[in-house]
Amino acid sequence: MGGHHHGDVLVDPARRRRANLILWFLLAPVGVLAFVATLVLWPSGGITQAPLGDVFDTANGVELSTGTVTRTVSETCPSTQGLDEVGGKELLCDISYVSPEAGGASFALEVPPETTQSRPLVAGDKIKYLDLSHTTDSSAPYVFVDFVRSTPLALLGIIYAVVVCLVARWRGLRALAGLVGGLAFIVGFMIPALLEGESPMLVGLTTSTVVMFAALYFAHGFSARTSTALLGTLFGLGVTAAIAVWATDAAALTGATDDAALTLSTVVPQLSLSGLLLCGLLIAGMGVLNDVTITQSSAVWELAEIAPHSTARQLFASGMRIGRDHIASTVYTIAFAYAGAALPILVLVSLYDRPLVDTLTTGQMAEEVIRILVGSIGLVLAIPVTTAIAVAVVKAVGSGAAPAETISRQAGRRALVQQPSTPVPDAPRPAGVPVDAGRHPDD
Template sequence: MGANHSHGPAAPSSRGTVWATLAVIVPLSLATLTALIWLWPPELTSTGQPPAGLQRVTGTITAVTLTPCPQEPPADGQPPGRQPPADPATCGDAKVELTSGPRTGHFITSGLPSGPGSQKFAAGDDVILIHTPGGELEVSPYQISDHDRSSPLWLAGVAFAAAVIAFGRWRGVMALVGLAITFVLLLLFVIPAILTGQQPLLVAIVGAAAIMLAVLYLTHGFTIPTSMAVVGTLISLSLTGVLSYAAIGIAQLNGITDESSFYLDVSYRINTEGLLLASIIIGSLGVLDDVTVTQAVTVTELAHANPGYTFAQLYRAAARVGRAHIASVINTIILAYAGASLPLLLLVSVGDQPIGEVVTNPVIATEIVRSVVGTLGLIAAVPITTALAALASARRATPDHRSLATARHRRRTDPLTDSVTRS
């Protein structure tokens, strides 16, 4: 009897646990859906097209003719001969076969982009060109703008999807569907709503809740552990938002750290401080759901393997797993931010500024606040989700299960008693 209890499947969730979970999840889902409909932005006029009179076309370079680079005049305050020379691979002309637009199949000649930071082009490269109708006769109306990366990106996307499906099978398919929903909500709701003047913080909270509900349930199923992960993520995300608001106020950050945020503030009158809060919340969600799902599943597996475990036993065992997980995830977060800010860190190193001036720079201070707040929310997610999942799973245990679990725990902690019993 004891062996059957210890190795058999865990008892199903109690009716009280199911109803208590539904009492939280259903209102949360309805509130998220209502807010999503209320805040959904009107259709925006697309601003992704080139200015009037310009046309974006594609082509393939068939030949490149390099010419000597002209000598650039010295910049203001710079002595002659000290200015950096142009890259010889960026000076010349390219013969391009057009692959789109009204002159598809025709060959044109365009000058190669030159100057600091210009890309290098070679025969066989797919490129994007800007066509200026009615341009001056001595200047080609076609100008090479950039590499055409459509095919490599499609290939990378197909390889990514194939790997996810091959390993995850049906769950991998659902993960891809959840990823598509994430992009749809970000591109059709979060970004347009902020551009239309909605409060960025409110939009981020509603968008993050919608993404969380859709992705977690699609990927992991409509189960009690998934619901515990959802509730734990929501509580941790709310705590992250409160900490972010307090940290930004204490550090006196206004969210303007680069040309993009400055342009949004000047041209669109967007609340950049709220935009910074929104970016912290959305960025934290990606790591939070990983931690909360892991903790909820860990507790469930422990309860399945040891149906007699009490709430305290489940919590302690799963918390040990959570601490190990957090230790590695924190390093991942810091390395991710360092990698994204590597050019800035190099400039700081070259400038040889004192460390006190470096960390108080608005750009560095913003990243520090983002990292610290995200890490605090992540740390809080472990005990919160573990406690919720343990509370839901411990109710499955019967008195016989608890007695058996207690006896096993005593045998593991008292080798002498265990040896006497076996003898």
């Protein structure tokens, strides 16, 4: 016997088509609204040039160059050389000798102590540095900027893609393609629309809906199972958006909690920082919602295959037992993910002599807490809704309890196909003709 097939569960084609039509009747208006909103909000291209110049382009003749470290030694810091002669003190620091990628003689580069304490430069490292040798007479004409990370990032990305494709096969490849498409839509539509001053909430909802429609159907195919997961995801997004709007206003979150936000408020004054925070909440919750809804939908279908005669109540109860485990694991997954991203802030907060409650209610920490709570509420509520929709759809298309007449016809057709034909008596054989005459050797 082979593995189970979804065709054994969804035994009534007419009911299956009817259930798919009902799902599309619910999903089509949302898809049309998202498509229309995309056309209306599509960036006009009003921002033709980046309002911010190159962060390193501070003076004429300053160049951002790359080079390879040949060796690192402890020597007198170039910035303190000669201080002994004027009553100062020369200091020792790590000096890396760098060979410019563009060619030329190697030079000594003073590396900041905060870099060497966490990751000292070693031979073979590729780095970026500012070349100030043509603009200053300083004793430190070269300034360390950063490491060049192109190769390890590309290698890690290739390994990730290979692992996904090996384990998930074609579905993994389609998921990766959907991810690339979703990111391209975010960069090509969402960010320019926000910069042109469109409503961040409307832009975020439109982006999330379009990406979920495209990614889910592309990765998982057009099926009732996928449509069920999409409905649950859209419900979760709606709940997340509604709670996020209330929480942002009630907690008086401004979004102006770091240097990047303050720079945006100066360069793009038409951009609402609090709205940008709402948009970020939706995009962050989109992936987690997709994870739990597609899992719940698949779980209900698998349960229906294992026990096709289960009642709707039994299917829902079994699906929710799986969902509760998913809730328990995903809730602390979200919390730990945010805690890991905000770890430097948490360590810094622990050094202040302030009550923990006061610290958690500061603007920057409150944003992280609300991200966790809002995303978790939308996720938790999406699980029972998705499970209920999946159970309703499975029962609507038929879960093995086909009408007796249909089962009788199917059994009759199988018996007819499997029944051996009645042997026909051999015709009289003329004398002298061999028994095997006219037969193929492989017959």
